[in-house]
Amino acid sequence: MAKILLRHADVITLDTEGNVLRDADVAIDGGRIIALGAPPDGFLPDETVDAHEHILLPGFVNAHTHSPMTLFRGWAEELLRERWFNERVWMAETSVTADDVYWGAALAAVEMIRGGTTAFADQYFYMDRVAQVVVESGLRASLAWCTFGREEGEIGTDLPGIAAFVEEWQGAGDGRLRTALGPHSPYVCSPQFLARSAAVAVRLGAGIHIHAAETQAQVQNSILRNDLTPVEILDRNGIFDVPALVAHGIYLSDADIVILAAKHASVVQCATSQMKLGLGLTRVPELAAAGVNVALGTDSPATNTSLSMLQEARHAVLAQRLSRSNPGALPGDQALRMATQNGARALGFPTCGRIAPGYSADLVLIDCASARLIPRHDLVANVLFAAQDGDVSDVMVAGRWLMRRGRLLTLDEERIRAEAERRGSTLVGL
Ligand SMILES: [Zn+2]
Known part of the structure; x- marks a missing residue:
């Protein structure tokens, strides 16, 4: 080298x-x-x-995204989260092919590299095709194959298949690629399915990438149904027995924060997406004060519209300062650490994210x-x-x-732009 x-x-x-x-x-x-x-x-x-x-x-670390959703950029704007998902995205996603995922992720890789992102945590489907993009692009990534699990046999509950993906790609690309389990969330997955996913992660020595506590309604439903908050559900079912990356974590109780700190989970705020969807802000100062590793992510380009981590770090600071009427609420260098080394830690790359001897040259x-x-x-x-x-x-x-x-130097940008434009238009029926 x-x-x-x-x-x-x-x-x-x-x-x-x-x-x-x-x-x-x-x-x-x-x-x-x-x-x-x-x-x-x-x-x-x-x-x-x-x-x-x-x-x-x-280099920046985008600690939560769904990269192939570049194909849906700007397509389902200004809808409430439930309508955005149920009426638009989920309908379109049923016709997404493995090749669409490849070209969508390749477009994301172009955008991420151009914006200074060197690593990303991704959760989607056909993740073997995203893995291919990671190997070819030279980026670093943690990839989780998204699974849903309400009923036995439902689509996306193929845990043996997921385990094979995790094992096959773990450490690929000279160690630049890590794999994780990706049960979508406690509001889509049953406690039994979460427990089974956690057991597989423990057996394979892999992490878990999951969403939790994005809306007040999710928390209320969880308490109504299980007498537990979403974070308590995850804790009871073993999700925190492995390195866990919790996306959003907006409506967290003080007790939830204590659990996340004790179990060394990472929480990823996606300020731009959360503001755009009107969801709310993650309690970054309280989480950081409790010792929780807090990172930043763009969320999907279908919600954020952009994969810019410069914008994400900026919004993280501006949102916290505005919401607390305090210009010191989130210092600039703390935001840059969240956008780099905290993300690297959340993805399982602890020697990335600093310019210091011994650290990886990212x-x-x-x-x-x-x-x-x-x-x-x-x-x-x-x-x-x-x-x-x-x-x-x-x-x-x-x-x-x-x-x-x-x-x-690693990607054919012109071809990727053309393929993504064509496939994006076909998917949304233009
Ligand atoms: Zn997400």
Whole structure:
């Protein structure tokens, strides 16, 4: 693997508090960062990159999405969540093919790389085809095959098939790919099915990616039916016996937060999607104070419309500050940590998400040539509140360039755009 030296970068390390290094060098060898500040004595790089007037920071981790749903982008807007799902998305999804999933995920990969995302947690169907995209694109991912389980034998309850997927793809792409179980949620899956899914995850040493507590009605129904909150249902049925990633977690009680902290679960706020659907905000400050790992995700491009993690981090901050009338409610560097290292931890990649020796070389360069990024008094503020996806010039995962000077190196962008446009139109019957 190539030895790479990035020179003269302004680095947001996210390693120690407020740590920004100006005009620093980053040395990479074997896919890892081996030195920060100055290269080690005798380091002979195969490639030297002048990163002058660029901000270097860890790649973003989109910790909750349904990437193939790029094909439904902008198609079912301004509907209440139940109508959005029951009347539009679910109807269209019944005709989605494995090839649609491949091209939808490939379109997502193009958008994610262009926006500086280096890893994502995905939950959908035909995940072997998304795995193919991960291997080909060079991205890092945790993939969960979504399952529903109300009745025995219902579609999507094929746990042996899911287990085979988990085992086949675990560690693929030189370890860039991890697999997880994906029971959709406690409002779609029965407690028995959740328990069976958890048992499979324990047996395979895999994690679980699940939705919970997205609406007040879900919580009320859960209490009415089971006398337990959704988080208590998950806890009782073994979901937290493995590393669990809980998407949204909006309507959480104080007791729920205690459970999530004790069981080392991760909670993923999807601020843009939650605001767009009018769902509510995750209790990020309370979760973080309790020691829960809180990450950020875009949710599906069918709800968010975008897969931009820059936008997601910005909205995470703005939403918390507005809702609490407090400009200090979520500090900028905390939001960037949630969008990088916290997400990496939630996906099971603990050595990603910091620019520090020993960490994986998953990083992005942001070109500061744009007027909106000048002057550079506060790099965190510039990235969080001014930078746009188009300012990301270079993206690296595990020491390999996926984008260099705005050019994608692993994917055939033109073909992907054309296939996705055609398939998206067919699916929604245009
Ligand atoms: Zn979701």
